[in-house]
Amino acid sequence: MPIIxxxxxxxxxxxxxxDNTNLVVRAGIKQFPYPHLRYECGMGKCSKCxxxxxxxxxxLPPxxxxxxxxxxxxLDAGYRLACQLWVQHDIELAQDETAAA
Structure with a gap:
């Protein structure tokens, strides 16, 4: 099982x-890494995650x-939207304190 x-x-x-976990879905149902992961729409429209x-x-897929x-x-700096990722391998992520526009 993947380690986040x-x-x-x-x-x-x-x-x-x-395996095949989406972190925004887990945060929405109050599982890790809730409440630490910042997110909003969960559909790739807001980029809060x-x-x-x-x-x-x-x-990760492209x-x-x-x-x-x-x-x-x-993207070139290594950013991805957590709501669009279904994790199948170990991954290490960092989220800025303020949302980058």
Whole structure:
């Protein structure tokens, strides 16, 4: 089962999740990493859940059209939308304290 390492506000949160887990779905049902993950719509329209991938990016699928539209050049800096990712391998993410536009 994948291990999620999540950095936010100088803290590190770590948890094991079931294969093919979406972190925004888990946050919405009050499971890890709730309440630490910032998110809103869960559909790739708002980019509130944008996270920088620190490790494990090689196991993610290429960005979809929603991520390309919302993140633009931030994709090159390693950002992805957590709501669009279904985690199947270990991953390490960081979320800025304030939403990057």
């Amino acid at each position: 390492t999540f950095h936010k506000g100088g803290q590190v949160y770590r948890d094991e999740v079931k 944008a996270c920088r991938v620190l490790a494990g990016a090689q196991h 960005p979809n059209w929603k991520e390309k539209k919302q993140l633009g050049e931030r």
